[in-house]
Amino acid sequence: MTRTLTPPAPEVVDFLTAGIARFTKQDPAAIRPDSVLVDLGLQSIDAVLLSGEVEDHFRIELDPATIFSHETVGSFASDITKRLGAR
């Protein structure tokens, strides 16, 4: 499957990085756009809560499945950036 990725906005990457670092109790510096969410130790409950924080912070609407359809931080950030653009 190919899809055109919107380049992830830096503020989105920063927000996700800070959130994931908090949920997984690790140094944000260890989290990069190509980090795989599951490999970072992000549990599914944390993924759900992070989705809620994204909705609140960026005032967009996510589907419950959105985060689970992305493998990496950068891919999820791209999706959010795209939704921000469509808002």
Place this chain on the structure above:
Amino acid sequence: MTTWYLGLSTSGHDPALALVDETGRVVFAEATERFLQDKRAWGVVPDHVPHLAAALAAVGAAPGDRIVPVTSWASVKADLGLKVHDALLPASDTIWMQGLQAQMQQSAGASLLRLGFARERPEPMRFDHHLCHAVAACHFAPVADAACLVIDGEGDVGAVSHFRLTDRRLSRGWRSWGPGSLGTFYGWLTGLCGFDWREGEEWKVMGLAACGRADPALVETLAGLLSADRGRLRFADDAAIAAIRAAVEPLARGPATPVTDAADLAAAGQAAYALLADQVLEAIAEDGPALILSGGCALNSSYNGTIAGRTGFDSVFVPPCPADDGNAIGAALLAWMADTGAERIPFGGGTPFLGSAPHTKTLEAARRAAASGHAVTDVAGRSAEAAAALLAQGRILGVMRGRAEFGPRALGNRSILADPRPVGMKDAINARVKGREPYRPFAPVLAEADLADWFDRPQPSPYMSMTLPWRAGVRDRVPAVVHDDGTGRVQTVGPDSAPWMADLVAAFGRETGVPVVLNTSFNIMGKPILHSVEDALGMLATTGLDAVLIEDVLIEKPAHP
């Protein structure tokens, strides 16, 4: 050819269907349980073929019409693959429900093939569950601007959603994502009190709460199960929940102990519910002063009646169908809005009378058959007066007139009515007809204009959504409708909203000096509200009902010796 929007409540419990026409008018809405006479109709498709056929015939849909099926969920819960939260209710219940929801989402609309309204499997439109709740609620709310809050077991995500209604346009505020649900809490409490939430017995807990005393320490303990962060509910962590359960579960009522043994526990649980719901309301208080409240938790009439004036809101609107059956209306309206580009949610005038009417041919046949042994009278033009006269004589009357109510409450079209003045009337109705637990209250009906003479905190309650305190001086005039804590879950009627009931209450007032009538749903315990003329006559024959009024035909048993 015309287009109909077929809203389907696809939760797997409380299935219902609704039809919206091309002008955005809700022309029909009915729960499947009524048609099947199967309480809550667990696992039955909302487009159950004979029910859908009857609904389409009732609105006059013709072959060749376009029928757009719509589901009340955007997603299939089970597809997310999330670990089921099982710290309160057993995972088996949730897994079972998710399976039903998946089936309903999958099969929605397929019945249109069977009925000749589709040649290929129709792909339904699908809308967010809480959005369906909100739109259905706004459809019944006579306001242009309000905060709109949905609180339930769980939606597509989370169990609280906040919306804003602005000039009848609905926009999302925020929603809760994590596990944390007042609906789940109340379901668990229901089990603890010795009842079964799967049977919809949350009512019994709420009624029982009025008989008990809420111990403040227990309330605090129970409220510790959840927290509200800016209104977003979250369960405590598993260890904290386990500790609270260990402390509370020794108080649970077993099947052999009397129901009233659980009264203090019910009272504490209800108080904890109120404490947490207050925290959710605080988070949106700036959106007041009007509040539209929906979701299954909006059936908590005891709490609903305390909101206005005490919180940041001065008026509260609860639709007649806040639980998942009502989502059929929300889904259908959302499809109409999406299809036509309408941005405002149409106001439907507030009528809950959206279901089936008594079948006139059956009534005619029944009238002839019933004549043996019964007094059959045509009371056209004077039916309210005739009914009031019977009630004043202490008779218990079943009423089946016009279109059925949509939602759980009988509001006069499918009701058992009686005189609220005799102390023994409650026990008499239970012994002769309903067979309910003796502690459970019956509801009063009175004119909205008279409300302040009888109740404190007077506010409109056209769908019995508010439990209010009776004024101290009037309680002994209507003992059969005063609950243990001096309250009543009141139905207010007006000449526009419920003209026949308004006439009846006025006629009863003229006859007796008390313009208040007892109203309970026309069913026997464990069955849904009745559906057909045959159901009504069956109840007359098999219970201690004195008479039934079907449309304008009054069928009476011989007077008591």
